Amino acid sequence: MDCASVKAGYPCTFMTKKGCTYNGGECHQVVDKCDGCDRILNLEAGRFCAATPDPPTKWRLGVCNLATHVKSGAKSGEVIKINPLKASKRAAGKK
Numbered sequence: 001m002d003c004a005s006v007k008a009g010y011p012c013t014f015m016t017k018k019g020c021t022y023n024g025g026e027c028h029q030v031v032d033k034c035d036g037c038d039r040i041l042n043l044e045a046g047r048f049c050a051a052t053p054d055p056p057t058k059w060r061l062g063v064c065n066l067a068t069h070v071k072s073g074a075k076s077g078e079v080i081k082i083n084p085l086k087a088s089k090r091a092a093g094k095k
Contacts, residue, residue, distance in 0.1 A: 001015040001016065001017075002015065003015050003020070003027075004019070004020075005019070005020050005025070005026050005027075006026045006027050006043070006045050006046075006048060007027060007041060007043060007048055007050075010041065010050060012027075012053075014053060022053045022054075023054075026053075027048050027049070027053040027054070028048075028053065028054045028055065028056060029046045029047055029048060029055075030047045030048060030049050030055045031055055031056050031059060033059050033064070033067075034047075034049065034055055034059075034064070034067070035069075036069035037049075037064075037066075037067050037068050037069045038068040038069070039051045039066060039067075039068060049066075051066045052066060
């Protein structure tokens with residue numbers, strides 16, 4: 001259903017005929033870490049995320065998995081361990 005409270009007209013999984021069923025009854029605004037993301041909606045009521053109703057919880061344990069402005073991958077200086085058996089099988093399969 002489309003949201004009828006804060007993000008009026010946008011699809012929302014928490015909206016029912018009885019109203020918003022999300023904790024608190026409405027979506028929360030984005031945090032500073034969300035700046036630059038393509039999912040931000042600039043509405044009259046404020047800035048909200050189109051993908052999640054509570055952006056601060058997505059950033060609580062590190063990087064938001066829905067952020068479009070953050071590149072994923074290995075951190076600089078981090079050593080990635082590769083299983084030598086799997087690597088040799090992959091190399092043999094490419095021939």
